[in-house]
Amino acid sequence: MVFQALDILGTIAFAISGVMTALNKRLDPFGIFIIAFVTAVGGGTLRDVLIGQTPVSWMEDLTVVYVISASVIFAVLLRKKLSYLSKSLFLFDTIGLGVFTLIGIEKGIASGLSPIISIALGAMTGTFGGVIRDILCNEIPVIFRKEVYAMACVAGGFSFFLLKELPIAENLVYILTALIVITIRILAVIFHLQLPSFYRNTQNKS
Amino acid sequence: MVFQALDILGTIAFAISGVMTALNKRLDPFGIFIIAFVTAVGGGTLRDVLIGQTPVSWMEDLTVVYVISASVIFAVLLRKKLSYLSKSLFLFDTIGLGVFTLIGIEKGIASGLSPIISIALGAMTGTFGGVIRDILCNEIPVIFRKEVYAMACVAGGFSFFLLKELPIAENLVYILTALIVITIRILAVIFHLQLPSFYRNTQNKS
Amino acid sequence: MVFQALDILGTIAFAISGVMTALNKRLDPFGIFIIAFVTAVGGGTLRDVLIGQTPVSWMEDLTVVYVISASVIFAVLLRKKLSYLSKSLFLFDTIGLGVFTLIGIEKGIASGLSPIISIALGAMTGTFGGVIRDILCNEIPVIFRKEVYAMACVAGGFSFFLLKELPIAENLVYILTALIVITIRILAVIFHLQLPSFYRNTQNKS
Numbered sequence: 230m231v232f233q234a235l236d237i238l239g240t241i242a243f244a245i246s247g248v249m250t251a252l253n254k255r256l257d258p259f260g261i262f263i264i265a266f267v268t269a270v271g272g273g274t275l276r277d278v279l280i281g282q283t284p285v286s287w288m289e290d291l292t293v294v295y296v297i298s299a300s301v302i303f304a305v306l307l308r309k310k311l312s313y314l315s316k317s318l319f320l321f322d323t324i325g326l327g328v329f330t331l332i333g334i335e336k337g338i339a340s341g342l343s344p345i346i347s348i349a350l351g352a353m354t355g356t357f358g359g360v361i362r363d364i365l366c367n368e369i370p371v372i373f374r375k376e377v378y379a380m381a382c383v384a385g386g387f388s389f390f391l392l393k394e395l396p397i398a399e400n401l402v403y404i405l406t407a408l409i410v411i412t413i414r415i416l417a418v419i420f421h422l423q424l425p426s427f428y429r430n431t432q433n434k435s
Numbered sequence: 436m437v438f439q440a441l442d443i444l445g446t447i448a449f450a451i452s453g454v455m456t457a458l459n460k461r462l463d464p465f466g467i468f469i470i471a472f473v474t475a476v477g478g479g480t481l482r483d484v485l486i487g488q489t490p491v492s493w494m495e496d497l498t499v500v501y502v503i504s505a506s507v508i509f510a511v512l513l514r515k516k517l518s519y520l521s522k523s524l525f526l527f528d529t530i531g532l533g534v535f536t537l538i539g540i541e542k543g544i545a546s547g548l549s550p551i552i553s554i555a556l557g558a559m560t561g562t563f564g565g566v567i568r569d570i571l572c573n574e575i576p577v578i579f580r581k582e583v584y585a586m587a588c589v590a591g592g593f594s595f596f597l598l599k600e601l602p603i604a605e606n607l608v609y610i611l612t613a614l615i616v617i618t619i620r621i622l623a624v625i626f627h628l629q630l631p632s633f634y635r636n637t638q639n640k641s
Numbered sequence: 642m643v644f645q646a647l648d649i650l651g652t653i654a655f656a657i658s659g660v661m662t663a664l665n666k667r668l669d670p671f672g673i674f675i676i677a678f679v680t681a682v683g684g685g686t687l688r689d690v691l692i693g694q695t696p697v698s699w700m701e702d703l704t705v706v707y708v709i710s711a712s713v714i715f716a717v718l719l720r721k722k723l724s725y726l727s728k729s730l731f732l733f734d735t736i737g738l739g740v741f742t743l744i745g746i747e748k749g750i751a752s753g754l755s756p757i758i759s760i761a762l763g764a765m766t767g768t769f770g771g772v773i774r775d776i777l778c779n780e781i782p783v784i785f786r787k788e789v790y791a792m793a794c795v796a797g798g799f800s801f802f803l804l805k806e807l808p809i810a811e812n813l814v815y816i817l818t819a820l821i822v823i824t825i826r827i828l829a830v831i832f833h834l835q836l837p838s839f840y841r842n843t844q845n846k847s
Contacts, residue, residue, distance in 0.1 A: 251785075255840050259792060260785025274691070279480070281489025283693025288758045305839065346494045360571075365772075367781045369573045373457075373466025380465060427511065428461050485686070487695025552700045566777075575779045579663075579672025586671060633717065634667050 235407075236332065237296055239325020242318055243269040244300035245311070247362050252308055254366050264362055265301045269293070271358035276333055276350050280340045323414045327407035329355040330382040334389055348386030355382040355410075377417035385410035442538065443502055445531020448524055449475040450506035451517070453568050458514055460572050470568055471507045475499070477564035482539055482556050486546045529620045533613035535561040536588040540595055554592030561588040561616075583623035591616035647819075648744065649708055651737020654730055655681040656712035657723070659774050664720055666778050676774055677713045681705070683770035688745055688762050692752045735826045739819035741767040742794040746801055760798030767794040767822075789829035797822035
């Protein structure tokens with residue numbers, strides 16, 4: 230299925246972003262693997278724990294474990310060349326964001342939860358891997374400070390429930406939702422969009 | 436029910452304390468909302484996860500989501516005036532502590548857990564929202580350093596199980612327990628009470 | 642049972658390591674207790690939550706609560722003498738690592754999970770108490786930076802599944818696995834073994 234393939238692209242991108250953060254913090258190989266793993270599966274794991282779907286999903290399907298392991302080995306070996314891949318990685322990461330958001334929303338609906346909570350679960354699936362990564366690396370999570378990252382998930386989530394009301398095929402709803410998340414994220418990065426700041430004299434563009 | 440109204444007062448106070456911490460850390464609007472949300476529901480969420488009561492409670496009753504959202508908007512708009520409200524906020528926070536402790540104890544008993552564990556769940560419900568808030572903001576949790584906060588919950592918890600042995604109405608047990616937590620907390624703040632320190636030359640009154 | 646006795650030795654050592662970290666951070670008595678508790682039971686608690694075995698185990702068997710409480714009182718009273726005990730504490734800690742790893746592996750198997758996930762659960766049980774301790778104390782977890790700690794668990798885990806294939810008694814498999822974890826850990830400390838580093842000019846021996 231196309232979504233599963235895209236899910237794997239996202240997992241790869243998230244794991245590599247974990248490796249890069251861990252290398253930056255000069256962690257040892259074990260630390261690098263854990264940070265990569267947590268970045269890739271942390272959001273979905275937190276979601277599964279909060280809705281009570283245990284054992285959490287990566288325990289019952291080892292694909293994701295293998296994908297992350299391979300991504301870590303690849304990223305560590307090519308660590309000096311990763312900057313050449315930054316555009317591809319950004320694209321993978323953004324596709325992952327869209328697909329993870331959809332998976333979270335779906336799980337919420339399947340658990341009989343309300344649209345608002347399902348949207349929250351979508352955003353959590355997309356973004357909390359990065360939050361846990363930053364906490365383990367002793368940083369204030371970057372998405373709390375200067376990214377439109379999470380807002381793209383939330384906007385996508387609302388669009389999902391609006392699109393579902395339209396007389397269009399279900400698959401189209403999924404594709405459009407993912408595209409909305411991806412488009413907002415890309416536009417935000419291109420145009421340096423940020424959420425409005427409440428602080429004066431703030432210069433926090435990255 | 437009066438307890439539910441008090442529960443909401445506590446939720447408001449906890450959410451606002453989250454907003455204030457987040458503003459202090461110069462987080463963006465998304466970060467502010469997440470910190471407020473986690474401060475208000477984090478203790479109860481951790482409790483629910485540890486005892487296996489999932490989906491966690493705020494997923495099935497949106498009242499708390501709306502209360503927190505309104506509190507965040509209110510606190511952000513009035514952020515320069517919040518200091519005028521510090522006494523009311525302290526009172527709400529303290530009422531919240533008492534009520535959250537009771538809710539935690541009750542859930543422990545309802546899950547068939549022992550009094551000691553139920554008391555621990557009461558203290559967790561009252562205090563771990565603040566612990567998670569501080570971790571997300573990259574601080575050592577303040578209640579581990581200089582507050583009689585958690586001890587008020589623990590003392591209230593022991594009182595609860597002692598009072599239950601007395602021939603008094605159940606409602607009275609609840610009210611007295613909450614009052615004990617609230618009184619200890621207020622006295623501790625008025626008289627600058629702290630737990631004994633094991634360190635010399637320590638000057639850590641806030 | 643001998644394993645339960647060893648489990649308690651490990652709990653004592655982990656709790657005392659928590660007390661020492663907390664004293665170092667100048668936490669108050671409540672903070673010290675929480676850090677000790679989390680260090681001792683955090684790994685097993687995370688494991689239980691992720692596999693859905695709730696209420697988590699320390700809620701239903703208070704032995705561990707009493708053992709930790711006694712360890713905290715002992716360690717705080719003797720805090721100036723603990724350095725004389727450092728060798729015993731290291732031994733207890735290492736025995737705990739071996740036993741906790743076994744318990745985690747067993748729980749994974751009992752939950753019908755694959756060998757790889759069971760090994761991960763063993764390592765998580767042995768090491769994540771320390772990870773949570775470090776996060777609560779606002780440090781990057783030490784096992785991500787310079788310890789062969791987790792690798793000893795992983796090596797023990799693989800040995801366990803290899804030994805199980807041999808025609809030897811089940812008890813012997815358990816004892817050998819624990820001994821492998823313990824031996825690797827002791828050798829690593831004696832010979833200052835570390836995982837290979839990816840960084841130049843790094844001097845991070847403790």
